Amino acid sequence: xxxxxxxxxxxxxxxxxxxxxxxxxxxxxxxxxxxxxxxxxxxxxxxxxxxxxxxxxxxxxxxxxxxxxxxxxxxxxxxxxxxxxxxxxxxxxxxxxxxxxxxxxxxxxxxxxxxxxxxxxxxxxxxxxxxxxxxxxxxxxxxxxxxxxxxxxxxxxxxxxxxxxxxxxxxxxxxxxxxxxxxxxxxxxxxxxxxxxxxxxxxxxxxxxxxxxxxxxxxxxxxxxxxxxxxxxxxxxxxxxxxxxxxxxxxxxxxxxxxxxxxxxxxxxxxxxxxxxxxxxxxxxxxxxxxxxxx
Amino acid sequence: xxxxxxxxxxxxxxxxxxxxxxxxxxxxxxxxxxxxxxxxxxxxxxxxxxxxxxxxxxxxxxxxxxxxxxxxxxxxxxxxxxxxxxxxxxxxxxxxxxxxxxxxxxxxxxxxxxxxxxxxxxxxxxxxxxxxxxxxxxxxxxxxxxxxxxxxxxxxxxxxxxxxxxxxxxxxxxxxxxxxxxxxxxxxxxxxxxxxxxxxxxxxxxxxxxxxxxxxxxxxxxxxxxxxxxxxxxxxxxxxxxxxxxxxxxxxxxxxxxxxxxxxx
Amino acid sequence: xxxxxxxxxxxxxxxxxxxxxxxxxxxxxxxxxxxxxxxxxxxxxxxxxxxxxxxxxxxxxxxxxxxxxxxxxxxxxxxxxxxxxxxxxxxxxxxxxxxxxxxxxxxxxxxxxxxxxxxxxxxxxxxxxxxxxxxxxxxxxxxxxxxxxxxxxxxxxxxxxxxxxxxxxxxxxxxxxxxxxxxxxxxxxxxxxxxxxxxxxxxxxxxxxxxxxxxxxxxxxxxxxxxxxxxxxxxxxxxxxxxxxxxxxxxxxxxxxxxxxxxxx
Numbered sequence: 001x002x003x004x005x006x007x008x009x010x011x012x013x014x015x016x017x018x019x020x021x022x023x024x025x026x027x028x029x030x031x032x033x034x035x036x037x038x039x040x041x042x043x044x045x046x047x048x049x050x051x052x053x054x055x056x057x058x059x060x061x062x063x064x065x066x067x068x069x070x071x072x073x074x075x076x077x078x079x080x081x082x083x084x085x086x087x088x089x090x091x092x093x094x095x096x097x098x099x100x101x102x103x104x105x106x107x108x109x110x111x112x113x114x115x116x117x118x119x120x121x122x123x124x125x126x127x128x129x130x131x132x133x134x135x136x137x138x139x140x141x142x143x144x145x146x147x148x149x150x151x152x153x154x155x156x157x158x159x160x161x162x163x164x165x166x167x168x169x170x171x172x173x174x175x176x177x178x179x180x181x182x183x184x185x186x187x188x189x190x191x192x193x194x195x196x197x198x199x200x201x202x203x204x205x206x207x208x209x210x211x212x213x214x215x216x217x218x219x220x221x222x223x224x225x226x227x228x229x230x231x232x233x234x235x236x237x238x239x240x241x242x243x244x245x246x247x248x249x250x251x252x253x254x255x256x257x258x259x260x261x262x263x264x265x266x267x268x269x270x271x272x273x274x275x276x277x278x279x280x281x282x283x284x285x286x287x288x289x290x291x292x293x294x295x
Numbered sequence: 296x297x298x299x300x301x302x303x304x305x306x307x308x309x310x311x312x313x314x315x316x317x318x319x320x321x322x323x324x325x326x327x328x329x330x331x332x333x334x335x336x337x338x339x340x341x342x343x344x345x346x347x348x349x350x351x352x353x354x355x356x357x358x359x360x361x362x363x364x365x366x367x368x369x370x371x372x373x374x375x376x377x378x379x380x381x382x383x384x385x386x387x388x389x390x391x392x393x394x395x396x397x398x399x400x401x402x403x404x405x406x407x408x409x410x411x412x413x414x415x416x417x418x419x420x421x422x423x424x425x426x427x428x429x430x431x432x433x434x435x436x437x438x439x440x441x442x443x444x445x446x447x448x449x450x451x452x453x454x455x456x457x458x459x460x461x462x463x464x465x466x467x468x469x470x471x472x473x474x475x476x477x478x479x480x481x482x483x484x485x486x487x488x489x490x491x492x493x494x495x496x497x498x499x500x501x502x503x504x505x506x507x508x509x510x511x512x513x514x515x516x517x518x519x520x521x522x523x524x525x526x527x528x529x530x531x532x533x534x535x536x537x538x539x540x541x542x543x544x545x546x547x548x549x550x551x552x553x554x555x556x557x558x559x560x
Numbered sequence: 561x562x563x564x565x566x567x568x569x570x571x572x573x574x575x576x577x578x579x580x581x582x583x584x585x586x587x588x589x590x591x592x593x594x595x596x597x598x599x600x601x602x603x604x605x606x607x608x609x610x611x612x613x614x615x616x617x618x619x620x621x622x623x624x625x626x627x628x629x630x631x632x633x634x635x636x637x638x639x640x641x642x643x644x645x646x647x648x649x650x651x652x653x654x655x656x657x658x659x660x661x662x663x664x665x666x667x668x669x670x671x672x673x674x675x676x677x678x679x680x681x682x683x684x685x686x687x688x689x690x691x692x693x694x695x696x697x698x699x700x701x702x703x704x705x706x707x708x709x710x711x712x713x714x715x716x717x718x719x720x721x722x723x724x725x726x727x728x729x730x731x732x733x734x735x736x737x738x739x740x741x742x743x744x745x746x747x748x749x750x751x752x753x754x755x756x757x758x759x760x761x762x763x764x765x766x767x768x769x770x771x772x773x774x775x776x777x778x779x780x781x782x783x784x785x786x787x788x789x790x791x792x793x794x795x796x797x798x799x800x801x802x803x804x805x806x807x808x809x810x811x812x813x814x815x816x817x818x819x820x821x822x823x824x825x
Binding site: 309312313316320323324327346348349369370373376377380384388484485488492496499500503504505506507 | 585588592595596602603625626638747750753758762764765771
């Protein structure tokens with residue numbers, strides 16, 4: 001079953017682009033990564049899903065229900081952690097958590113305690129006086145206290161120290177094993193690589209690709225580095241389809257290749273080489289390729 | 296319910312300040328009356344002959360300042376201005392603040408519909424303006440009674456306060472409409488108080504000349520004037536009808552626009 | 561200099577809007593003067609039929625009021641109201657915006673002293689108020705000379721309209737003082753409107769009851785327009801009080817601002 005489904009979702013801000021015809025789906029029980037550079041439309045997409053803003057055209061469903069029409073009902077089972085957390089003034093942490101819990105018709109006291117202990121959060125402090133990282137922790141507890149079936153995270157790790165990040169990821173994996181589906185938006189690839197099963201890449205408001213992390217990493221891409229005996233013309237590889245991030249430094253040529261590996265091997269066989277490396281690129285390098293493709 | 300309790304608390308301090316303000320206003324205003332008693336009867340006669348514009352400029356506007364209630368009529372204008380400012384800012388603020396303080400990302404991802412959020416908030420605001428009105432009513436009754444001689448004042452005061460309550464409702468909802476329609480939440484209270492001030496100045500201008508008398512339907516400040524209410528012993532049906540219309544229209548618009556609004560975070 | 565220009569630019573739009581509104585009020589009120597002066601003439605005839613003592617009782621103030629200067633003074637009351645809100649808003653907003661817009665970390669980590677920041681901001685406020693007043697006085701002189709029916713004292717007109725700046729400086733000072741003193745100003749308009757209206761109402765009570773002592777408590781009554789019309793000078797004691805308030809509020813603000821803890825988000 002698909003927990004989230006987006007069908008040609010489009011949002012225009014007047015004439016300015018928000019996102020255009022975004023379609024993808026998130027299956028039950030998976031951790032789905034949503035990556036793209038700043039301003040690509042990640043937050044816009046998430047806010048559309050939460051019906052904080054409304055689509056210009058297209059539609060989206062969560063748990064099979066339309067996000068606009070059934071918003072309150074859907075939200076019973078959603079936990080959301082925004083990238084920047086702001087809360088009401090003059091409230092203690094516990095007051096805010098209780099207020100948050102009061103929206104869900106279940107007893108969350110135990111879960112609050114459990115989460116707070118895990119994240120080392122002092123419940124008696126005033127929110128105003130908390131540091132950014134601690135406010136973030138309040139956000140995490142607040143988003144998870146009702147044991148939601150779908151957790152939506154918008155660049156959640158900023159402000160958390162590495163130890164807490166680690167613990168937060170464990171927490172997420174834990175919730176995931178208990179059956180929660182997670183939509184995780186980020187521009188930090190290592191996080192996504194560590195956590196997610198599948199990933200959608202968004203750029204300039206459009207989905208560039210949806211792929212399994214493993215496929216993305218292992219199957220399609222190869223990183224080539226060739227040292228030639230004598231200098232070869234630049235065009236030799238740049239004309240070849242599937243070659244990206246071509247760099248030529250004297251006699252060293254490097255690029256990322258995607259496509260039929262035989263084609264590239266034949267090409268290489270035609271020149272005299274001094275040395276050859278073929279490696280698995282890490283996600284960062286693949287990602288750069290999406291960022292730069294149209295630049 | 297939880298939203299209401301939260302909102303009650305959040306706006307409690309401002310309600311307290313405003314209540315103390317209006318209390319001080321009534322007490323100080325009526326206190327002044329004690330030292331003012333005994334203006335001659337001939338003056339009142341003369342005042343009746345005076346054109347409205349002159350009355351306005353002389354600062355009397357058809358009140359019999361010799362009676363406690365008449366003097367209170369003078370005060371009433373300022374009371375309704377206070378009540379309107381309180382109401383319009385409350386209305387704008389209670390809707391706009393979730394966006395302004397960026398807590399919309401907290402509240403509106405909870406399993407409640409926007410309609411319910413507005414209902415809760417407007418209901419809370421309603422309680423607040425009722426409380427404000429009661430404080431004014433009670434303090435007025437006590438203070439005016441003290442100085443009244445033979446006259447019965449409670450009926451008149453009740454009428455005046457029901458007029459004020461309607462004004463409060465109109466301005467509360469005006470504030471909420473502006474907050475629901477306008478994209479920039481920070482500006483909502485500025486714009487709605489701006490509109491209120493323009494309407495207030497307009498009502499003053501209308502006093503100056505008969506020529507723009509027709510404009511009185513535009514500004515709620517002309518709907519319930521102490522002099523007419525006290526002389527006729529009732530609220531004018533035309534303006535009552537207009538008020539009901541405005542209240543209904545503003546309520547509908549608030550719901551309509553807020554439900555469709557793209558939150559600006 | 562950069563801070564001064566930055567602030568001036570930041571408040572350019574609001575200065576223009578306020579200036580235009582002030583001018584609009586002047587033009588609106590003064591355009592109604594011809595109708596008013598006809599009313600006044602009619603009333604003069606009615607007055608003829610009343611006994612001598614009544615005429616005397618009302619006559620003196622009426623003679624002053626029914627002239628163009630008297631009429632202008634009446635309109636000026638509401639101009640003062642708007643002007644005071646503008647000034648207080650400006651002072652309150654310019655000194656609280658760093659904590660409100662969370663730009664404190666930007667500004668206070670630059671190589672400038674708090675005193676420099678404060679001076680630049682005060683100068684920007686001052687400049688914008690001066691510009692408003694220049695435009696306002698020009699508008700007054702223009703419209704008054706267009707609608708006049710008889711000769712009037714240009715000096716008195718200039719003195720009255722010039723006193724707007726004095727009033728604005730007092731409220732600017734109060735605004736700055738409050739902004740520096742209060743830990744967090746969330747809604748500028750709520751604080752400024754509340755304060756200004758409170759003083760405005762004290763002023764109205766004071767003038768409708770002729771209470772001299774009460775005048776000291778409201779900047780609105782430091783300059784008595786009718787006194788100017790009759791004597792062509794200000795009342796020194798009130799000028800002094802106003803000046804003391806301005807100086808004290810600015811000085812204490814400087815002292816507090818230099819030592820104030822700036823809290824981050």
